[in-house]
Amino acid sequence: xxxxxxxxxxxxxxxxxxxxxxxxxxxxxxxxxxxxxxxxxxxxxxxxxxxxxxxxxxxxxxxxxxxxxxxxxxxxxxxxxxxxxxxxxxxxxxxxxxxxxxxxxxxxxxxxxxxxxxxxxxxxxxxxxxxxxxxxxxxxxxxxxxxxxxxxxxxxxxxxxxxxxxxxxxxxxxxxxxxxxxxxxxxxxxxxxxxxxxx
Amino acid sequence: xxxxxxxxxxxxxxxxxxxxxxxxxxxxxxxxxxxxxxxxxxxxxxxxxxxxxxxxxxxxxxxxxxxxxxxxxxxxxxxxxxxxxxxxxxxxxxxxxxxxxxxxxxxxxxxxxxxxxxxxxxxxxxxxxxxxxxxxxxxxxxxxxxxxxxxxxxxxxxxxxxxxxxxxxxxxxxxxxxxxxxxxxxxxxxxxxxxxxxxxxxxxxxxxxxxxxxxxxxxxxxxxxxxxxxxxxxxxxxxxxxxxxxxxxxxxxxxxxxxxxxxxxxxxxxxxxxxxxxxxxxxxxxxxxxxxxxxxxxxxxxxxxxxxxxxxxxxxxxxxxxxxxxxxxxxxxxxxxxxxxxxxxxxxxxxxxxxxxxxxxxxxxxxxxxxxxxxxxxxxxxxxxxxxxxxxxxxxxxxxxxxxxxxxxxxxxxxxxxxxxxxxxxxxxxxxxxxxxxxxxxxxxxxxxxxxxxxxxxxxxxxxxxxxxxxxxxxxxxxxxxxxxxxxxxxxxxxxxxxxxxxxxxxxxxxxxxxxxxxxxxxxxxxxxxxxxxxxxxxxxxxxxxxxxxxxxxxxxxxxxxxxxxxxxxxxxxxxxxxxxxxxxxxxxxxxxxxxxxxxxxxxxxxxxxxxxxxxxxxxxxxxxxxxxxxxxxxxx
Ligand code: HEM
Ligand SMILES: [Cu+2]
Numbered sequence: 001x002x003x004x005x006x007x008x009x010x011x012x013x014x015x016x017x018x019x020x021x022x023x024x025x026x027x028x029x030x031x032x033x034x035x036x037x038x039x040x041x042x043x044x045x046x047x048x049x050x051x052x053x054x055x056x057x058x059x060x061x062x063x064x065x066x067x068x069x070x071x072x073x074x075x076x077x078x079x080x081x082x083x084x085x086x087x088x089x090x091x092x093x094x095x096x097x098x099x100x101x102x103x104x105x106x107x108x109x110x111x112x113x114x115x116x117x118x119x120x121x122x123x124x125x126x127x128x129x130x131x132x133x134x135x136x137x138x139x140x141x142x143x144x145x146x147x148x149x150x151x152x153x154x155x156x157x158x159x160x161x162x163x164x165x166x167x168x169x170x171x172x173x174x175x176x177x178x179x180x181x182x183x184x185x186x187x188x189x190x191x192x193x194x195x196x197x198x199x
Numbered sequence: 200x201x202x203x204x205x206x207x208x209x210x211x212x213x214x215x216x217x218x219x220x221x222x223x224x225x226x227x228x229x230x231x232x233x234x235x236x237x238x239x240x241x242x243x244x245x246x247x248x249x250x251x252x253x254x255x256x257x258x259x260x261x262x263x264x265x266x267x268x269x270x271x272x273x274x275x276x277x278x279x280x281x282x283x284x285x286x287x288x289x290x291x292x293x294x295x296x297x298x299x300x301x302x303x304x305x306x307x308x309x310x311x312x313x314x315x316x317x318x319x320x321x322x323x324x325x326x327x328x329x330x331x332x333x334x335x336x337x338x339x340x341x342x343x344x345x346x347x348x349x350x351x352x353x354x355x356x357x358x359x360x361x362x363x364x365x366x367x368x369x370x371x372x373x374x375x376x377x378x379x380x381x382x383x384x385x386x387x388x389x390x391x392x393x394x395x396x397x398x399x400x401x402x403x404x405x406x407x408x409x410x411x412x413x414x415x416x417x418x419x420x421x422x423x424x425x426x427x428x429x430x431x432x433x434x435x436x437x438x439x440x441x442x443x444x445x446x447x448x449x450x451x452x453x454x455x456x457x458x459x460x461x462x463x464x465x466x467x468x469x470x471x472x473x474x475x476x477x478x479x480x481x482x483x484x485x486x487x488x489x490x491x492x493x494x495x496x497x498x499x500x501x502x503x504x505x506x507x508x509x510x511x512x513x514x515x516x517x518x519x520x521x522x523x524x525x526x527x528x529x530x531x532x533x534x535x536x537x538x539x540x541x542x543x544x545x546x547x548x549x550x551x552x553x554x555x556x557x558x559x560x561x562x563x564x565x566x567x568x569x570x571x572x573x574x575x576x577x578x579x580x581x582x583x584x585x586x587x588x589x590x591x592x593x594x595x596x597x598x599x600x601x602x603x604x605x606x607x608x609x610x611x612x613x614x615x616x617x618x619x620x621x622x623x624x625x626x627x628x629x630x631x632x633x634x635x636x637x638x639x640x641x642x643x644x645x646x647x648x649x650x651x652x653x654x655x656x657x658x659x660x661x662x663x664x665x666x667x668x669x670x671x672x673x674x675x676x677x678x679x680x681x682x683x684x685x686x687x688x689x690x691x692x693x694x695x696x697x698x699x700x701x702x703x704x705x706x707x708x709x710x711x712x713x714x715x716x717x718x719x720x721x722x723x724x725x726x727x728x729x730x731x732x733x734x735x736x737x738x739x740x741x742x743x744x745x746x747x748x749x750x751x752x753x754x755x756x757x758x759x760x761x762x763x764x765x766x767x768x769x770x771x772x773x774x775x776x777x778x779x780x781x782x783x784x785x786x787x788x789x790x791x792x793x794x795x796x797x798x799x800x801x802x803x804x805x806x807x808x809x810x811x812x813x814x815x816x817x818x819x820x821x822x823x824x825x826x827x828x829x830x831x832x833x834x835x836x
Contacts, residue, residue, distance in 0.1 A: 128453045129448055
């Protein structure tokens with residue numbers, strides 16, 4: 001088939017930020033389906049809550065301090081996260097490095113706190129359906145926390161190598177974006193796990 | 200952006216036709232040799248593998264179906280033991296739904312969508328390769344377990360408490376639950392790839408109202424997958440946790456609830472039917488336009504129907520649970536919404552009939568299968584409206600009426616369009632035509648065999664034959680109809696044998712296809728058959744809904760992409776205005792290694808919870824290898 005060149009795209013940049021980049025949409029897609037997973041797990045929790053006359057079953061509600069401390073740190077983490085985001089948009093490599101290191105540390109702190117949270121749930125996964133769903137939901141969120149941390153650490157290392165090319169800054173902004181999802185997902189889960197049993 | 204880097208880079212506008220093809224071909228080609236094949240990230244290579252693998256599972260599932268029909272051909276047969284029968288219907292249902300129907304539809308999308316939207320590769324090609332490996336390993340895992348006599352035997356929906364440790368203390372349900380996770384990981388990843396490919400990789404000018412209907416159908420399907428499948432993953436993970444580490448999700452003695460399983464399962468299971476059916480409608484629209492020689496009537500109506508069907512399909516799961524004692528009002532609502540879904544499906548059927556009516560139809564094999572689809576699907580829809588009503592459902596629940604109904608819907612809605620699609624796109628994929636004479640035999644045997652096999656099941660159900668029984672006694676008067684049904688199943692099976700013969704013969708000596716043998720209008724036909732590794736030498740620019748019909752012999756294209764490194768063009772969501780030229784990944788062995796590590800993790804965790812600990816590091820290493828940008832050309836500069 002004969003072809004007629006009607007336009008030239010040679011001037012376009014070789015990467016973009018946010019909705020102009022492919023990986024951003026991929027992250028959106030995964031957040032949508034993971035968000036659905038959280039929603040389903042919340043639905044299962046509420047279902048079990050509804051069919052049981054006593055809740056929590058044979059346990060006291062989780063101790064409040066670990067989850068609450070996490071809420072505070074998650075919310076505060078938005079500040080360095082946004083700092084990293086801006087630095088990445090400006091392609092300011094030294095600042096991006098600082099931001100990523102800080103975010104990695106925050107992730108590690110949160111993961112440790114998460115360990116305490118499991119220990120202070122006041123129920124085991126095999127005590128009752130209550131214990132099971134609480135562990136499942138916390139486990140689900142912890143998986144997200146851990147994978148995001150892994151991603152951040154790898155990205156941090158990458159930014160100290162010769163692979164710190166301009167388009168990597170776009171990857172950094174996607175990482176920032178995904179962290180916001182992890183934070184956002186925690187808030188309703190915190191309310192569900194720590195406060196619904198106190199109703 | 201650094202100007203110097205730009206000047207170093209060679210662009211496609213600096214090359215003429217043959218030079219350009221050769222250069223792009225070597226840039227995008229899958230490396231040769233065995234290792235190269237394992238590294239491939241070309242959506243066509245992966246898509247072809249995916250399609251062939253899914254058809255192998257169809258064959259396996261079909262063999263099981265024939266075994267069941269042999270057993271049921273007469274009363275009190277001993278060909279299969281009750282225990283074997285349980286395994287076989289479970290394996291049949293699970294294989295057909297999880298290893299054939301959904302994967303084959305996504306596989307066609309993996310192959311076709313990038314070509315139809317005019318781009319060089321799917322979004323996230325490495326994820327795509329990973330998806331295929333996960334699907335392959337999950338499927339093999341299920342079938343190897345079956346061969347080792349630990350195949351699941353609790354039905355394709357594995358109802359608790361039957362599938363709980365207490366009632367099934369073997370590893371069988373664990374195998375089932377892990378197989379679900381494998382195939383769902385694959386299905387979900389492909390869904391995201393399809394969504395992003397359609398959103399961002401469309402050719403310049405392919406605005407939302409110029410997207411081919413098949414692509415629309417796959418987009419809606421991908422969303423259904425994304426919103427339905429997490430539910431079954433939560434369900435099956437909870438099931439296996441109950442069985443392996445003693446959680447109590449479904450254990451009513453500790454506050455758990457068996458109906459939770461049914462809600463989670465059917466929240467996925469009902470949309471699942473539409474995940475299978477909606478791609479079928481996309482295939483029908485594509486084939487119909489080409490063979491009626493006119494665009495499908497009511498393009499916007501068809502799209503709105505697709506979207507409406509997608510939404511409604513989520514409201515319906517409860518109709519699988521009418522006999523579980525739900526509150527009256529709820530049941531009434533769900534009856535109404537179950538019947539409502541007939542409306543968008545009906546609208547689509549009218550659009551297709553109008554297309555045929557108004558066109559100048561050429562009755563080649565693909566069109567025959569489409570017409571067969573319309574007939575069978577309408578009948579399946581009618582019996583569907585019947586079971587959507589609570590009083591009737593209460594009567595026929597778990598009888599062969601239901602078996603008849605869902606095979607009319609599944610086979611009518613998916614298999615007939617699919618076989619039509621095989622005839623239609625085979626020339627594009629292989630460069631050769633399938634035989635037309637064999638094709639006609641194929642169609643008529645399938646159509647007649649199918650109806651002889653499944654129509655009598657309606658009657659069997661109404662006169663009381665329950666499903667999932669391995670035999671029945673002679674005094675029930677079910678023998679004649681069952682014999683008839685089994686005979687029909689053999690004829691139906693024969694039609695697939697003909698398809699296989701046709702494929703093998705045509706691969707060797709079929710007529711050469713040329714670029715566009717059917718004179719179709721969409722972009723996949725604008726490149727050679729089979730397409731070169733780069734799909735298109737220059738990216739098409741779309742000005743109409745039917746580019747190849749309206750642009751005649753001179754296709755408008757865009758120039759300016761790099762020929763030094765793999766590049767795809769990203770465009771804006773609605774208007775498809777070019778935005779960036781993004782790098783597309785090079786071949787890599789890491790997706791395969793990641794899938795292997797994941798497989799060890801999943802299978803290991805059936806046998807010991809410690810696998811969660813020692814199984815994670817290899818996965819992490821493989822993932823780092825995957826994402827580490829070593830070896831990519833942009834980083835080598
Ligand atoms: C050669 C064609 C086929 C034949 C003869 C056939 C036959 C059967 C029969 C006799 C049963 C009932 C088993 C029982 O209740 O005792 C059955 C169940 C089933 N079939 Fe098919 N089938 C065919 C193709 C398909 C296809 C293409 C699909 C899906 C795409 C499918 C999906 C199912 C499912 C989901 C079940 C339920 C299994 C269960 O209860 O666990 N079948 N089939
Ligand atoms: Cu349904």
